[in-house]
Amino acid sequence: MKNLVSLISLDSYDDSKIKLAIESSFSRFEMDTIIKPEMKVLLKVCLPESVQPDSAETSHPAIVQGVVEVLSGLGAKCIIADSPYKSFTQSHLDSVYFKTGMLEVANSSDCELNHNLKTFSISTPSGVKTKSLTLLDVVNDVDVIINLGKIKLDEKLGYLGSSANMFGLVPGEVKTLVLNRLNTIGDFNNYLIDIIDALKDKLIFNIIDGVVAIEAGNSQRMLSCLAMSENVFSLDSAIIKILGLDYNNTIIKLANERAFIDIDDPYEIVGEDIENFKLDDFALYDYDLDTQIHKNKRKQKAYFYSHQERPTIKSNKCKGCAICSKICPTNAIMMRYDKNGELYAEIDYKKCILCNKCYLGCPYNVVKLKTPLAYKRLHKKINKFNQEKIDSK
Numbered sequence: 001m002k003n004l005v006s007l008i009s010l011d012s013y014d015d016s017k018i019k020l021a022i023e024s025s026f027s028r029f030e031m032d033t034i035i036k037p038e039m040k041v042l043l044k045v046c047l048p049e050s051v052q053p054d055s056a057e058t059s060h061p062a063i064v065q066g067v068v069e070v071l072s073g074l075g076a077k078c079i080i081a082d083s084p085y086k087s088f089t090q091s092h093l094d095s096v097y098f099k100t101g102m103l104e105v106a107n108s109s110d111c112e113l114n115h116n117l118k119t120f121s122i123s124t125p126s127g128v129k130t131k132s133l134t135l136l137d138v139v140n141d142v143d144v145i146i147n148l149g150k151i152k153l154d155e156k157l158g159y160l161g162s163s164a165n166m167f168g169l170v171p172g173e174v175k176t177l178v179l180n181r182l183n184t185i186g187d188f189n190n191y192l193i194d195i196i197d198a199l200k201d202k203l204i205f206n207i208i209d210g211v212v213a214i215e216a217g218n219s220q221r222m223l224s225c226l227a228m229s230e231n232v233f234s235l236d237s238a239i240i241k242i243l244g245l246d247y248n249n250t251i252i253k254l255a256n257e258r259a260f261i262d263i264d265d266p267y268e269i270v271g272e273d274i275e276n277f278k279l280d281d282f283a284l285y286d287y288d289l290d291t292q293i294h295k296n297k298r299k300q301k302a303y304f305y306s307h308q309e310r311p312t313i314k315s316n317k318c319k320g321c322a323i324c325s326k327i328c329p330t331n332a333i334m335m336r337y338d339k340n341g342e343l344y345a346e347i348d349y350k351k352c353i354l355c356n357k358c359y360l361g362c363p364y365n366v367v368k369l370k371t372p373l374a375y376k377r378l379h380k381k382i383n384k385f386n387q388e389k390i391d392s393k
């Protein structure tokens, strides 16, 4: 059951067809036994920008409305949420809700739009790209998350499907910081897996809208596909197969390596035959997991170092045990002698990749994380804005 993927053909955003399609897919997953009356559901839609629904960049309101109506029929209370790029502020959210058609969905159905502007941090000890995440606090207001993404290919980040939609739970300002410290598409995808792993107890279901998809070159393309699964990686595997991408160049390879999916048996299709959705000429980017995200490496590095927490070692506190220098993956820590002939560790920031292994591994708690001024200023601004909003309520 866990790797079941339901595929339904939907050739338009005609409201009457959408509801039927969702109901028939939901029955395959026995959603009426999963969704309990009064359950609070975060509907994680895709609203990266303030654009009209027909751009195909954002969740189509007709699909969101259909999902809300079916979930409401099962007794759920839905909250529509996402954080657009750049800023997670009330005025920006209002503009996005209005332009993307979400305001209309909320006005004509039994659901709320998220106005909780708080964020929270969660530690991710088993994370590969990060040991802590900053996420939207609305996650804590709900019982479960249903992930409602779009099928898109992005010039910078490659395939953006169901897993990538979870990146929207990172607040807009923080997204920019995160992207600036990731180097490759593989890094980005490992970061997505870290988010999904952290939220695995709440993320119960995934839906992807591929009625109209975005192909390489940022053109819209009819795929006529609505797909669903309980397993976000099974869903992405099926879509990746439809688009004609190679698993080894996508998140599926990493999810397989991290034992979230079996690449040799990633899904079982119910509904329409997967072959019916394949297009021979769907335009693809020639990207793999090692493709660099940032063209201007110098600019990225400067931004990265001015905004990212970094490890620091005070030579007079260091015990000289050299453990950090042995665990550093880039040999960025040298052992030196001070004027009294005592050994101490010194970090070469030109080599440091800010993995924080030295911070976690120092047995004497000598390695500290220092927050740069630019990062502090940004967070002060966000916290002040959030507090003003809370106070004004």
Ligand code: SF4
Pocket: 311, 327, 328, 329, 330, 331, 332, 333, 347, 351, 352, 353, 354, 355, 356, 357, 358, 359
């Ligand atoms: S943060 Fe990672 S790369 Fe940098 S010095 Fe510490 S262990 Fe080495």
Ligand code: SF4
Pocket: 313, 318, 319, 320, 321, 322, 323, 324, 325, 344, 345, 361, 362, 363, 364, 365, 366, 367
């Ligand atoms: S692990 Fe800690 S105490 Fe040991 S050398 Fe590194 S910083 Fe110094």
